[in-house]
Amino acid sequence: MxxxxxxxxxxxxxxxxxxxxxxxxxxxxxxxxxxxxxxxxxxxxxxxxxxxxxxxxxxxxxxxxxAFGKRVYERALPDKEVLAERLFELGKEFAAAKSLLIHYDRVFGWLEERLVGFAEDDPGSADALMAIRIWLRRQLDEAPQEAERGKALLAEESVMRVMSVRVVVQPSGHEFFVEGNDTILEAALRAGISLNYGCSNGNCGDCKVKLVSGQVRKVHPHDYVLKETDKVAGAILMCSYTAVTDIVIEANVSGAGDIPEQTIPTRVKAVEFIDDKLAALHLTTPRSQRLRFLAGQRVSLNVAGLEGEYAIASCPCEDRHIELHIRRDNRPFSRMVFEDLRKEAPVTLTGPLGRFVIQMDSRRPTLFVAWDDGFAPIKSLIQHAMSLEVAESMDLYWISEALPHYQDNLCRSWTDALDNFRYRALSAADGADANVAAILADHADLGHFDLYAAGPADFLDKLKQAAFARGLSPLGWHGEIVL
Ligand code: FES
Known part of the structure; x- marks a missing residue:
């Protein structure tokens, strides 16, 4: 079997x-x-x-x-009832396998009896029939060499199925795992799969999907009322349900143009001064209104009438946390962040903006190139690409005036953690041409690559022309100008 x-x-x-x-x-x-x-x-x-x-x-x-920032460790174990249901399902499988084995044992006993009977009826074939019987018995008694390893693998797989279950999204074929007591929606976001949702707490009904197969369980109550016709059609709310067994759902995976613009009142969680030229602004969205966006997109910020537009540096998988990198310059918004902005201050956020997003289905090797604080959207894209686990390899080149880069340790931790990730720090002091040459020196043929680059327009232009000359397809080029 x-x-x-x-x-x-x-x-x-x-x-x-x-x-x-x-x-x-x-x-x-x-x-x-x-x-x-x-x-x-x-x-x-x-x-x-x-x-x-x-x-x-x-x-x-x-x-x-x-690397992905805050993780909620207490969510590591599934809810008690979910655990009980998964164990029950596993128990049913075990019982079915055991009864099949008992059946096979009976069939084998019957076969042995028949062989003995045939041998008695036909003494001329007795030796051959007995040889078959002994061979069969030996095959059963001698455990194959691989049996122990197979047993260990199946044991591990069973434990894995108790701790996490698989979700397949139709028609796109995307897959992700629901771990601990995550809802289906939380698990999808952690995995970088962008499915439709709104309030994320059971009010709006935007996360309604069709359950095609498998078992789910409600883990959060919802105020949104599912109509009888919805229930008959197998509709569930992803933000209220978790998966008990492996499931298949029918849902659309969103692209950059599918996510509606949202205006969200946020609060400053922290202003972290990385050095005298750069600050990381950390915002928290309300519990009932997290920002729906794709990695690499921008938002517009408004504080008391002062406006600025910045790329999001955090991953959509990071719950309610939004990180933005603000460069010190003469723009009023930047000055306000460096001089006045305090913890808990209200910041109105509007977005997402832009189409600098990862090609979710691409399995091609990927180059990421950041010039200075162009690292913000690149960081978000890399985290998304890591969640998706589809890129064949990832190379990051980060060109900056100050070495080491402000999140150099993070980049090195990615290199240590993933054997398909490489990181190279380059100096802006060498100029755009030398840096383009340094990047392309590592890649003689870019014919099968995707290239994502964020930085000043003149640098992007040089990189794009040089990459095209190395065979990069126009469809493989993704550039974001950082002002
Ligand atoms: S996201 Fe609003 S009900 Fe699920």
Whole structure:
């Protein structure tokens, strides 16, 4: 009896990214059937993985968690009732497998009896029939070499299925995992999948989706009333429900143009002066009104009539926290941030703006290039790309006047945590031409790349022309001018 596992779960079991597994599949080194991987094939391709020792994988996950900022550790375990239901489901599977084994055992006993009977009826075939019987018995008694490893893998997979379940979004085919006591919506946002939602607390009904298969459970009450026809059609609210088993939902994944403009009253959580030229402004949105945006987009800020437009440096997965990098210059908004803005001050935020967003379905290797505080949208994009785990490789070039860069440690932690991530710090003092040359010296052919760059217009222009000359497709170029 074959046992198949979905690719996303295999990635977690072996501690590899989905893009790394896709590479093996493309190279013909790992065989899939209908997008799933058979247990024996998994053991063949990953003979050295210790299934009970996931320390390395945990280490990478830990750094990713820290890199993504605040994580709510108390959410690590599922809700008691959800846990009970998952264990019950697993128990049903165990009971079914056990009764199948009992049935096979009976069939085998019956077969043995028949072989003995045939041998008695036909003494001429007795030796051959007895040889078959002994061979069959030996096959059953001798556990195959792979049995222990297969057992360990299945044990780990079972624990994983109790702790987290898989969600497949139709028709796009995106996948993510619901962990701990996250709702389906929270899990989607953490995974960088942009699904439609509004209030995120059960009032507006914007997060309504159709449950195609699997079991869900309501974990937060909702005031929005689902009509009888909705219920019959299998509608659920993602912000109120969690998944009990692996589920399939029908929902649209949003692009940059699909997210409506929102105006949100926020408060200053902190103004962090990185150095005398740059401040990180941390804002908190109200519980009932988090900002819906895609990584790489901008917002307009208004404080008592003073306005400024900045790229968001945080990830959409970071709950209610919005981070913006404000450069010190002569603009009134910038001066106000450096001289007057205090904790708890009200800031009205309008957005999201712009289309500098990640191509969610691209599996191509990706170059990220930031010039100085152009790092803000690039940081958000990188975090999104990490959540999606689809880019084959990621290279970050950060060109700055001051070395080391203000979030140099963060970039190095990404390099340590991910084996497909590389980081190179460059100096603005070398000039635009030298920096473009330095970046392209590492990449002779950009024919299959995506390139995301944020910085001054003249630098972007030089980089774009040089990248096109190296074969970059116009569709692979994504530039954001930072004023
Ligand atoms: S987002 Fe408003 S009800 Fe779910």
């Amino acid at each position: 074959s046992h198949y596992l979905p690719l996303s779960r295999v990635a977690r079991l072996v501690g590899e990214s989905r893009s790394a597994l896709q590479r093996l599949i493309r190279a013909g080194e790992l065989t899939t059937f209908d997008g799933q991987i058979e247990l024996d094939e998994l053991l063949r391709v990953f003979p050295d993985v210790k299934w009970q020792d996931d320390g390395e994988y945990e280490h990478v996950e830990e750094i990713k968690r820290k």
